[in-house]
Amino acid sequence: MTKHYDRFQPTICINEDDHREFDAIFIGGGAAGRFGSAYLRAMGGRQLIIEKGDHLGGQCCKNACVPHHLFFDLTVQLDQLRRFGGTYVWPKLDFKPKLADIIQMYLNGRENLYDFMFEQSKEQLGIEFILNHEPRIIDNHTVEVAGRAFKTKNIVLALGSRPNRPDIPGLHLKGVIDHTSLVEGVLDYEPERMVVIGGGHTMAPYASFFCALGMETTVVNRSPVLKKMDLETKAYVLDMMRERGVKFYENCPPLAILGEDRVTGVKIRTPEGEKVIPCDTVFLATGMRPNSDYPRQALGIEVDAKGTVIVDEYLRTNVPNVYAVGDLIGAPMEMFKARRSGMVASRNILGVPTRWQVGMFAEQFHSFYEVTYLGLTEEKAREMYGDDLMFIRMPPGDRSIALPAAERSITYSFLAPELSGFQKAIIQKSTRKVLGLHHVGFGAKEGFQYLSWIMQNGELTIDDFAEMNELFLNPSHFIQLARLRAGQRELVNL
DSSP: OOSSSOTTSOEEEOOTTOOSOBSEEEEOOSHHHHHHHHHHHHTTOOEEEEESSSSSSTHHHHTSHHHHHHHHHHHHHHHHHHHHTTSTTOOOOOSOOOHHHHHHHHHHHHHHHHHHHHHIIIIISOOOEEESOOOEEEETTEEEETTEEEEBSOEEEOOOEEEOOOSOTTTTSBTEEOHHHHTTTOOSSOOSEEEEEOOSTTHHHHHHHHHHTTOEEEEEOSSOSSTTSOHHHHHHHHHHHHHHTOEEETTOOEEEEEOSSBOOEEEEEETTEEEEEEOSEEEEOOOEEEOOHHHHHHHOOOBOTTOOBOOOTTSBOSSTTEEEOGGGGOSOOOHHHHHHHHHHHHHHHTTOOOOOOOOOOOEEEESSSEEEEEEOOHHHHHHHHTTOEEEEEESOSOTTSOOOOOTTHHHHHHHOGGGSOEEEEEEETTTOBEEEEEEEESSOHHHHHHHHHHHHSSOOBHHHHHHSOOOSSOSSOHHHHHHTTTTOSSOOOO
C-alpha cells in the first residue's frame, strides 16, 4: 500500500485558489505528461494532468523500465551463481528461483515508486493532477472529469502505448503473456518451457531472464532478430545467449499458439517445413502500438495505419490547439523521447516556438549483458565510406583473450574470458571522425548518453578521445584504446 496517498481511491490535487484558465490539460500522466507538465509549470504556465490510472509515471514504473532493469540485475546474479556457484565467494545455487516470488518482490517495491512520483509531483514540482478518473474530451478546449468540466487553452495527448498483439491463432489461451501482464501475477504456475515471440529490444532481456531462472527458453521470429545492430556486435550478443542455453529460430514465422485451455506449444514454419515447439508459456515481445483510438474517436485526430498520431514539426495534430507527445507519435518509443516531446510541446504552448527533432541517440537493451550502440554499423559505414575506415576492437578477434574489464565484467575476464564482453569503434581514416560505437558489457550506457550529444553537435574524433581523462578501470575502453592509435598519421586497426 502506498504511504502518501490511497491509490485505490480517486485523487484530486488542484489549486482551487488559482482561477487562471489552464494553459494545457495533459491527458495521461506518464513520462510525457508528467515531464511536459513540470516544464510548463516551471515556465510559469498552469497545467492539469488527468490520469485514469492510479499513479503518475506511467508504464515505466508500473510494468516497463523498472521491472526490466530489476530482472536484468537478477539475470546477471543468477548467471554468475550458475556458472561459479560453489567456488571462491559464490554459494552453490541449490534451489530453483521462483518467478512468482520475484514478481511479488517487484510488486511490493513498486508502491515506493508510486509514492515517489506522487510526492515529487505534488510537493516539489507543484503539478496539478487528477488520478483514478476517466477523462472525457468534450472538444479541443474542454475536458470533463469527476463531474466537472475544465476549460483549457490547449490539450496535450499523452496516452502512451500498449503491447502489439500479432495476428496469430491462440492468443486467448492461458499462458500467453507480455511484459505488462507478467508483472500483474497472471500466471498461477511456474513456467518450465518458454517461447518468446519477437526479435527486438524486448525479446533479449526477457529471454535472458527466463533462461537465467532455469526455463527452457526458445526465441521465434519471422525475420532476423535485432535487425538494426552491427552484425559483429549482434553475433556476440546472440552467441552469448546461446552459450547460456537460449535457442533461436530466425526467419521462422509463428503460425499458431497451440492448446485447448492453456498453452501446449507453438507451431512455426521453418525452411524444412512446419515444426511444433512444446512449451507451457508464450511471451509476446512483438512491439508496441499507440493508444490513439480514443482521441481519434473523440476529436477526429488523424492517425496512420499503425495508429501513430500524425503531428507537424511543432507536435500539433490536425485539430487546432491539440498536441500529441510520447509513444502516441511513434518511434522511437524511448523514455527520452517521451520526456523531451512533453517539454517541446510545453514550450510551443507558452509561445517559445520549438521544432521537434529526435536527433542522434544511443540505443540500449539488456541480454546477459548491457548492450549499447551509437552511430553507424560497420555495414552502413562500409556502404558510405568504403575502405576509408579503421576499427578498434576488443577483444581483437580471439574471444579467449579477455576484454579489459571494469566492474562486473572483470569477474568474467578472470574466470571465463570469452564471456567478458565486446566493443568496437568505427572511425573514418581520412577525417579521423568517430562514426559508430558499439559495446557489450556492463556500465557503459551512462557514457553513451553524453557521447550521442557530442556526436550530434560536433565531430568527435579519435584525437578527441585521446585528450579525454578516463576514470580507469572504465566500463568502455574507447579513450585509452584510441590513445594507442591517435599518434598515427595513417590510422591502422587495433
